[in-house]
Amino acid sequence: MSEPLLSVRDLKTQFFTEDGTVRAVDGISFDVNEGEIVGLVGESGAGKSVATSSILRLVDSPGEIVGGEIEFKGETIFGLEEGDDGELRPRDEMLTEEEMRKRIRGREIAIIFQDPMESLNPVFTVGGQLREFIEINRDLGAQEAKEEAIDMLREVGIPAPESRYDEYPHQFSGGMRQRVLIAMALACQPDLIIADEPTTALDVTVEGEILEMVKELQEKYDTSFIWVTHDMSVVAEICDRVNVMYLGEIIEQAEVDDLFYDTKHPYTSALLDSMPRPDRTVDELRPIQGVMPEAIDPPSGCRFHSRCPEAREVCREVHPEPRDLSEAGEPPHTAACVKHDAFEVGYDESPAIETEATGGFSAGLTETGGEAE
Numbered sequence: 458m459s460e461p462l463l464s465v466r467d468l469k470t471q472f473f474t475e476d477g478t479v480r481a482v483d484g485i486s487f488d489v490n491e492g493e494i495v496g497l498v499g500e501s502g503a504g505k506s507v508a509t510s511s512i513l514r515l516v517d518s519p520g521e522i523v524g525g526e527i528e529f530k531g532e533t534i535f536g537l538e539e540g541d542d543g544e545l546r547p548r549d550e551m552l553t554e555e556e557m558r559k560r561i562r563g564r565e566i567a568i569i570f571q572d573p574m575e576s577l578n579p580v581f582t583v584g585g586q587l588r589e590f591i592e593i594n595r596d597l598g599a600q601e602a603k604e605e606a607i608d609m610l611r612e613v614g615i616p617a618p619e620s621r622y623d624e625y626p627h628q629f630s631g632g633m634r635q636r637v638l639i640a641m642a643l644a645c646q647p648d649l650i651i652a653d654e655p656t657t658a659l660d661v662t663v664e665g666e667i668l669e670m671v672k673e674l675q676e677k678y679d680t681s682f683i684w685v686t687h688d689m690s691v692v693a694e695i696c697d698r699v700n701v702m703y704l705g706e707i708i709e710q711a712e713v714d715d716l717f718y719d720t721k722h723p724y725t726s727a728l729l730d731s732m733p734r735p736d737r738t739v740d741e742l743r744p745i746q747g748v749m750p751e752a753i754d755p756p757s758g759c760r761f762h763s764r765c766p767e768a769r770e771v772c773r774e775v776h777p778e779p780r781d782l783s784e785a786g787e788p789p790h791t792a793a794c795v796k797h798d799a800f801e802v803g804y805d806e807s808p809a810i811e812t813e814a815t816g817g818f819s820a821g822l823t824e825t826g827g828e829a830e
């Protein structure tokens with residue numbers, strides 16, 4: 458196996474607010490290999506966007522990356538070391554802000570946001586913006602950059618790209634704007650594209666078309682992706698491997714089929730049970746009970762225990778680190794849940810506890826369906 462393209466180790470990003478410290482990303486580790494689409498999935502507030510902006514070192518005050526390491530193609534995007542005075546300081550080899558700006562962001566790691574209007578300027582034509590971006594980032598002349606821009610628009614499925622080149626963003630539909638952003642992301646042929654819920658606002662058919670196109674482009678250009686979503690059906694459609702996030706942590710990590718068919722964490726099961734699937738009837742849909750607690754003061758032990766249908770006393774006490782639970786010779790499949798024998802903390806003997814999930818079940822709300830709101 459070659460080195461991963463991107464490796465994130467024990468990353469911690471916090472926001473220092475008046476109410477306290479928000480542990481938005483609290484010690485996550487994952488890799489992205491060449492040519493892979495890696496999912497980052499979880500409910501709103503799980504820390505997905507903070508994780509991706511940390512990778513680009515785009516966390517704004519009062520937020521700060523406070524620990525961990527981010528390596529990209531053998532270079533250090535983030536890394537601390539202890540100085541002579543015992544204080545932590547950036548490692549010497551850490552890329553400078555200028556290197557991040559000029560070399561990494563947009564060129565080697567591109568990002569696509571949910572709202573295209575955040576990235577497109579309404580007063581300039583779509584083609585003009587794409588051309589300028591290509592001119593600046595690829596040192597091409599205006600004419601060459603224009604040709605390249607039109608090619609890219611064609612590549613992402615914009616019909617009649619020569620004439621649409623001169624149109625303004627508001628003349629494009631939401632799906633077409635998102636395609637333009639994908640063109641912009643691909644324009645510098647980056648090694649990694651981070652897509653932060655780019656299809657969430659679109660209707661399901663348009664979303665499906667865009668996911669299909671991304672898969673084709675991914676194979677053609679061999680670009681790696683981090684695909685952020687809260688939607689397990691998007692994960693099923695596009696991802697090779699998946700990281701499931703809950704309250705700042707990655708609680709399960711597996712290849713996509715293993716995650717769906719050999720689910721090891723109750724939170725992942727809950728996410729899967731709450732999504733419509735072709736192999737289930739609507740009656741079997743169960744919303745996840747309760748709401749995600751605040752990241753300022755996360756629950757003790759396992760952070761999911763307050764909503765977990767399988768929670769026991771021990772889950773309130775022991776904070777599980779992810780462990781690889783795969784069989785020998787199988788690809789890694791990690792989960793952070795003490796119900797698995799590998800954790801050996803006495804889950805089986807520990808008494809069950811009432812949680813938001815068990816309360817819901819004992820009241821018979823989910824059995825009768827529909828009343829669980």
Ligand SMILES: Nc1ncnc2c1ncn2[C@@H]1O[C@H](COP(=O)(O)OP(=O)(O)OP(=O)(O)O)[C@@H](O)[C@H]1O
Pocket residue numbers: 472474479480481499500501502503504505506507508518519520687751752
């Ligand atoms: N600027 C900020 N100041 C304070 N807290 C913040 C800030 N930005 C994010 N957070 C907090 O960090 C946590 C993670 O937020 P993040 O945006 O990463 O969630 P997410 O998983 O991307 O959710 P969504 O699906 O809604 O986009 C949340 O508790 C959020 O309130």
Ligand code: NI
Pocket residue numbers: 505506507653
């Ligand atoms: Ni987000």
